[in-house]
Amino acid sequence: MDQKVDTRSRILDIAEASVLEKGFEATSIEEIVAGAEISRGGFFYHFKDKNALARAMLERYIDAENALYDELFARARELNDDPLHCMLIGLKLLAEMLEDMPSGHPGCVIASTAYQDRLFDEGVRDLNRQAILGWRKRFRGMFEEIAEVYGVKEPVNLDALGDMVSGVVEGGLVLQRALREHNNASEQIMLFRTYLKLLFVPKQT
Amino acid sequence: MDQKVDTRSRILDIAEASVLEKGFEATSIEEIVAGAEISRGGFFYHFKDKNALARAMLERYIDAENALYDELFARARELNDDPLHCMLIGLKLLAEMLEDMPSGHPGCVIASTAYQDRLFDEGVRDLNRQAILGWRKRFRGMFEEIAEVYGVKEPVNLDALGDMVSGVVEGGLVLQRALREHNNASEQIMLFRTYLKLLFVPKQT
DNA sequence: GGGTTAACTGGACTCGCGGTACAGTGGAAG
DNA sequence: CTTCCACTGTACCGCGAGTCCAGTTAACCC
Known part of the structure; x- marks a missing residue:
């Protein structure tokens, strides 16, 4: 909870960087979870879908x-x-x-x-x-x-x-x-x- | 060749309208071929992929x-x-x-x-x-x-x-x-x- | 009339991605 | 000892892009 920044923010960080670089559509959930080092399930635990992420x-x-x-x-x-x-x-x-x-x-x-x-x-x-x-x-x-x-x-x-x-x-x-x-x-x-x-x-x- | 406008242009017309309305990604080939009244094969005959269309x-x-x-x-x-x-x-x-x-x-x-x-x-x-x-x-x-x-x-x-x-x-x-x-x-x-x-x-x- | 070509149709198939469902787990808090 | 949070992992579905390809239709050319 200290060295590992709050997962939700980490997802947002990775996603933002990727979206700004290549656009929302081109950013796959696969790649976000890889960057944030979580599982796909973990992603959907925080955001019900890509819309919620946006x-x-x-x-x-x-x-x-x-x-x-x-x-x-x-x-x-x-x-x-x-x-x-x-x-x-x-x-x-x-x-x-x-x-x-x-x-x-x-x-x-x-x-x-x-x-x-x-x-x-x-x-x-x-x-x-x-x-x-x-x-x-x-x-x-x-x-x-x-x-x-x-x-x-x-x-x-x-x-x-x-x-x-x-x-x-x-x-x-x-x-x-x-x-x-x-x-x-x-x-x-x-x-x-x-x-x-x-x-x-x-x-x- | 007269009443039916050149198919390629017709595809472009339909696609442009749809892309301007909802964006490139949100425009499916399915919907383009439906609008232009051609088959999927016909679309790919004119454009090798969506990139070529763009x-x-x-x-x-x-x-x-x-x-x-x-x-x-x-x-x-x-x-x-x-x-x-x-x-x-x-x-x-x-x-x-x-x-x-x-x-x-x-x-x-x-x-x-x-x-x-x-x-x-x-x-x-x-x-x-x-x-x-x-x-x-x-x-x-x-x-x-x-x-x-x-x-x-x-x-x-x-x-x-x-x-x-x-x-x-x-x-x-x-x-x-x-x-x-x-x-x-x-x-x-x-x-x-x-x-x-x-x-x-x-x-x- | 036969042969060639352009402009398709139609169907079967693969792949990646978004999204769902759900069972299990490890660790902190009470 | 239990409960809950924050996940992991896996299996599965549907959709849309893109591939392959065999067959059709009409036009034009000799």
């Missing part, structure tokens, strides 16, 4: 992603109190983080799940949906704060702008995955950052 | 997408000769087109393939890569033309900006798929359009 993985992934955003923007806030600069610093940190990942970022489970969604049940799909809505809310809130202090040079829908953060990250990861380059996602984030710099201008008083 | 589908999809871009921006050019306005009009047309699709756009096969790539062979992955590189070149070219006439307010990498078109579309489609909303992709494109309006400014002479 659900648990998504939950964990989303929690981790949210924690990451929390930490990133908290640090950004420490560095600068201005909401716009906080956003810009946070995005820079995010971009750097994506770049520092050796062999590229694993890629977002969200997109992967979205494109194979018929494999999953309603619960999994809803989890996915809620995660993106959460990010929309989070970033929309930050943009509202910015808009209180700054003017916008062109009218934009702040919900859509919030979605654009997720969209740019997801899109960047798709490019990165397909191109087999390693910094497309961070490049795209930096480009989006430039957008914000152009969009928000000091309010004339 | 490859053919991707080729067709990419060709269609490129033809669409050709047409869209050709029409835009007819409407306005200025390279920036041509780009802006083209994006608007693209956004409108995505919005007009009943029940949303089918979703891009590129992302779908990227996230399941271990299912496919090197040929399929390379096709995917070449498509995105093609779009990069296409849009980069257009941005270069724009940059000859306009100045940029903030320095940007034009390759990355070219990628951003693909990225925003892909990302938007991911959001749309996951959220089950219907106009995220077009919204994201319009937001990107605003970016370009802010980025490119008339050159001071």
Whole structure:
């Protein structure tokens, strides 16, 4: 119970690595149990089927992603109190983080799940949906704060702008995955950052 | 040979519809042959395996997408000769087109393939890569033309900006798929359009 | 009319994987 | 000493991909 990490988490670790590398379908239960050094029976003891595994993985992934955003923007806030600069610093940190990942970022489970969604049940799909809505809310809130202090040079829908953060990250990861380059996602984030710099201008008083 | 469309194309039609709706893995050969009203043997006569099918589908999809871009921006050019306005009009047309699709756009096969790539062979992955590189070149070219006439307010990498078109579309489609909303992709494109309006400014002479 | 070929049909079979069922076991906790 | 948890191990089912192959049908060619 100490040296051997909790089996359930070990299964999730192995499964996540494999799913991010080759996709959900291509990851067999056989291979998960081999990696986790348990029996097939043991796997089904923890997860009633692959769907339950997907659900648990998504939950964990989303929690981790949210924690990451929390930490990133908290640090950004420490560095600068201005909401716009906080956003810009946070995005820079995010971009750097994506770049520092050796062999590229694993890629977002969200997109992967979205494109194979018929494999999953309603619960999994809803989890996915809620995660993106959460990010929309989070970033929309930050943009509202910015808009209180700054003017916008062109009218934009702040919900859509919030979605654009997720969209740019997801899109960047798709490019990165397909191109087999390693910094497309961070490049795209930096480009989006430039957008914000152009969009928000000091309010004339 | 006239009323019965060429069987191969009919297989591809059925398969594409099904793959876009539920994903590649979830589409069984059984169901394709039922839809195309042929026998299993007939399917394997045309495609040696599912991989060959994927490859053919991707080729067709990419060709269609490129033809669409050709047409869209050709029409835009007819409407306005200025390279920036041509780009802006083209994006608007693209956004409108995505919005007009009943029940949303089918979703891009590129992302779908990227996230399941271990299912496919090197040929399929390379096709995917070449498509995105093609779009990069296409849009980069257009941005270069724009940059000859306009100045940029903030320095940007034009390759990355070219990628951003693909990225925003892909990302938007991911959001749309996951959220089950219907106009995220077009919204994201319009937001990107605003970016370009802010980025490119008339050159001071 | 006979021969060749392309485009199939249909059926039998193998294999891997997801999933089920269930009996047994070893160790910790009470 | 018993109970329960967290498994192991094995046997079994069904489905879908993929293989093999023998036979059919229609078209075209000499």
